Amino acid sequence: MQYKSQAVAKPYFIAAIGLFIGQIIFGLIMGMQYVVGDFLFPEIPFNVARMVHTNLLIVWLLFGFMGAAYYMVPEESETELYSPKLAIALFWVFLAAGALTILGYLFVPYATLAQMTGNDLLATMGREFLEQPLPTKLGIVVVALAFLFNITMTVLKGRKTAISTVLLLGLWGLAIFFLFSFYNPHNLVKDKYYWWWVVHLWVEGVWELILGALLAFVLIKVTGVDREVIEKWLYVIITLTLVTGIIGTGHHYYWIGAPDYWQWWGSIFSALEPIPFFAMTVFAFNMVNRRRREHPNKAAVLWALGTGVMAFLGAGVWGFLHTLAPVNYYTHGSQITAAHGHMAFYGAYVMVVLTLISYAMPILRGRAANSNKAQVFEMWSFWLMTVAMVFITLFLTAAGILQVWLQRVSDTPMSFMATQDQVALFYWMREWAGVMFFIGLVVYVISFFIKGETRAVTQ
Amino acid sequence: MTSHALTVPNSTGPRLAGDLAIWFFIMAELLAFAVFFAAYAFTRAAHVEEFNLAQQALNRNAGAINTLLLLTGSAFVVRAVQGALAGESRRAAPWMLAAIASGVAFLVVKMVEYSAAFDHGVSLSSSTFDMFYLSLTFFHFMHVILGLVILGALWLGLRAGRYGPHNMNGLESGAAYWHMVDLLWLILFPLVYVIH
Numbered sequence: 248m249q250y251k252s253q254a255v256a257k258p259y260f261i262a263a264i265g266l267f268i269g270q271i272i273f274g275l276i277m278g279m280q281y282v283v284g285d286f287l288f289p290e291i292p293f294n295v296a297r298m299v300h301t302n303l304l305i306v307w308l309l310f311g312f313m314g315a316a317y318y319m320v321p322e323e324s325e326t327e328l329y330s331p332k333l334a335i336a337l338f339w340v341f342l343a344a345g346a347l348t349i350l351g352y353l354f355v356p357y358a359t360l361a362q363m364t365g366n367d368l369l370a371t372m373g374r375e376f377l378e379q380p381l382p383t384k385l386g387i388v389v390v391a392l393a394f395l396f397n398i399t400m401t402v403l404k405g406r407k408t409a410i411s412t413v414l415l416l417g418l419w420g421l422a423i424f425f426l427f428s429f430y431n432p433h434n435l436v437k438d439k440y441y442w443w444w445v446v447h448l449w450v451e452g453v454w455e456l457i458l459g460a461l462l463a464f465v466l467i468k469v470t471g472v473d474r475e476v477i478e479k480w481l482y483v484i485i486t487l488t489l490v491t492g493i494i495g496t497g498h499h500y501y502w503i504g505a506p507d508y509w510q511w512w513g514s515i516f517s518a519l520e521p522i523p524f525f526a527m528t529v530f531a532f533n534m535v536n537r538r539r540r541e542h543p544n545k546a547a548v549l550w551a552l553g554t555g556v557m558a559f560l561g562a563g564v565w566g567f568l569h570t571l572a573p574v575n576y577y578t579h580g581s582q583i584t585a586a587h588g589h590m591a592f593y594g595a596y597v598m599v600v601l602t603l604i605s606y607a608m609p610i611l612r613g614r615a616a617n618s619n620k621a622q623v624f625e626m627w628s629f630w631l632m633t634v635a636m637v638f639i640t641l642f643l644t645a646a647g648i649l650q651v652w653l654q655r656v657s658d659t660p661m662s663f664m665a666t667q668d669q670v671a672l673f674y675w676m677r678e679w680a681g682v683m684f685f686i687g688l689v690v691y692v693i694s695f696f697i698k699g700e701t702r703a704v705t706q
Numbered sequence: 707m708t709s710h711a712l713t714v715p716n717s718t719g720p721r722l723a724g725d726l727a728i729w730f731f732i733m734a735e736l737l738a739f740a741v742f743f744a745a746y747a748f749t750r751a752a753h754v755e756e757f758n759l760a761q762q763a764l765n766r767n768a769g770a771i772n773t774l775l776l777l778t779g780s781a782f783v784v785r786a787v788q789g790a791l792a793g794e795s796r797r798a799a800p801w802m803l804a805a806i807a808s809g810v811a812f813l814v815v816k817m818v819e820y821s822a823a824f825d826h827g828v829s830l831s832s833s834t835f836d837m838f839y840l841s842l843t844f845f846h847f848m849h850v851i852l853g854l855v856i857l858g859a860l861w862l863g864l865r866a867g868r869y870g871p872h873n874m875n876g877l878e879s880g881a882a883y884w885h886m887v888d889l890l891w892l893i894l895f896p897l898v899y900v901i902h
Contacts, residue, residue: 479727487734508830508837515741522734 259314324405557594618699
């Protein structure tokens with residue numbers, strides 16, 4: 248590695264992978280609970296498993312983003328990190344806060360947890376994805392601000408590049424929009440309205456900037472294509488992202504009590520959201536085709552290309568499927584949403600973090616790339632996880648279509664629970680695909696322990 | 707074209723005016739407006755009477771004046787680009803300033819029009835036609851503002867003598883964007899204000 252302080256990224260990446268494993272285990276538990284309702288009851292109720300599954304995802308992605316930033320920014324800025332010590336201290340604070348929160352979810356009834364953590368002082372809990380107790384939310388803000396201070400100071404004292412600017416914009420946006428998690432108006436319409444400012448403006452706004460910056464960084468490194476060319480693509484992509492994504496928030500405002508015009512605004516702008524993702528795919532393949540060097544880390548290139556394709560399919564195509572108001576009228580909150588959520592998060596954010604880990608981890612461990620044997624393992628894990636995710640998405644989509652038909656379109660609509668019984672077969676198939684995903688993840692972890700001949704760092 | 711462009715230019719083929727990146731962006735913008743126009747057209751087809759009636763309330767004179775302003779502005783931009791191409795960047799700067807003045811005048815006329823419309827109770831929720839009228843024109847309004855920011859940057863560049871026959875990429879890219887803003891209005895104006 249070029250700068251000593253980049254090493255602080257390593258514990259972040261390791262923690263990310265550790266929490267990723269936890270996320271998938273809870274995913275499997277929940278998947279089972281869909282078909283065997285009392286599985287692990289009362290120890291792990293469904294709502295708790297779901298909370299742990301989604302919260303772990305968010306937390307490990309944040310670990311991944313922070314690790315990525317700590318790795319990338321010194322190299323982009325051509326200077327050591329402003330304070331490596333602060334970065335390590337924040338790591339332990341964030342890990343402890345995250346672990347305590349998950350343990351709280353698992354071992355304390357949620358209402359008691361809310362009482363214990365001062366939810367009566369400022370009620371912020373009980374909302375999907377923002378379930379964290381108040382001290383955790385405050386902790387996230389403190390960690391995020393200190394992290395941003397560290398990163399921003401590094402950028403300010405060093406070289407300024409388009410990649411670090413876009414990354415900073417994304418990370419600052421992430422912190423700023425999280426502040427809306429503290430705003431919890433009594434009016435349910437307003438509550439939902441601003442809840443999306445965290446949820447939507449994260450994943451369909453500022454996170455996409457982070458995604459673009461990470462992908463651009465790895466592509467510069469593995470292809471050797473001119474920075475100028477890659478940065479221009481990055482600008483085009485993030486502009487398209489913001490133009491479509493910000494007003495695209497409207498596709499969540501159709502049925503919550505917001506004014507009618509959101510049905511038009513939301514439909515039109517969010518229908519265009521696949522464009523930046525498509526541009527990203529074209530970008531990744533274009534750059535790899537025009538590569539000026541054969542980077543020894545083939546696995547990282549595979550992850551980078553995979554990110555482009557899967558983000559386009561999961562976020563772009565599967566998002567478009569149910570984004571138009573007349574379609575969403577029927578599909579809202581069905582398994583089609585779950586199908587989209589799974590592939591979008593995997594394709595866009597999981598894969599881009601794994602791309603960066605794949606590229607950076609060997610260098611952090613003192614080699615340009617892992618041994619051939621280790622890379623073969625990693626590439627197997629890529630295909631196992633990716634194909635499994637395609638199956639999960641297809642089975643959930645099938646479940647969703649059947650659900651919408653039986654429950655909402657049919658002349659003799661069935662109740663929610665009666666419908667769930669009818670789609671159980673697809674839930675079983677999804678669970679098996681989940682097992683395949685978990686096997687892929689195990690292979691991924693094993694790949695870190697495979698030895699073999701490696702090349703020394705060349706740069 | 708220089709190495710700034712997204713792809714290696716074909717030295718034998720016709721030259722692309724402006725950067726390929728801006729053309730990607732323009733295409734995406736045109737697509738966004740096209741979807742909006744199509745949504746308008748299909749909705750109108752289902753409510754012809756209602757739309758025709760509501761259309762009568764629009765200020766067509768303001769729309770016509772604005773059409774002239776944008777067309778004139780575009781002509782000024784063309785003069786500025788031609789001036790730079792002839793190697794007279796500094797002398798071309800006033801043309802750009804004239805284009806900016808036309809754009810600003812467009813915004814003023816539009817704001818007067820909006821103000822009167824708001825006084826008559828037009829809002830995003832007052833009717834489907836009003837929703838389209840306000841959404842489309844305001845979306846375009848924001849593009850005029852962005853276009854003016856770009857023209858402002860080009861004006862400063864011209865004054866500094868930055869552009870010339872061998873450095874037209876930035877100027878042509880910005881000019882292409884402005885022409886797009888103009889083109890969109892040429893569709894928007896008849897579609898929303900005139901055709902019934």
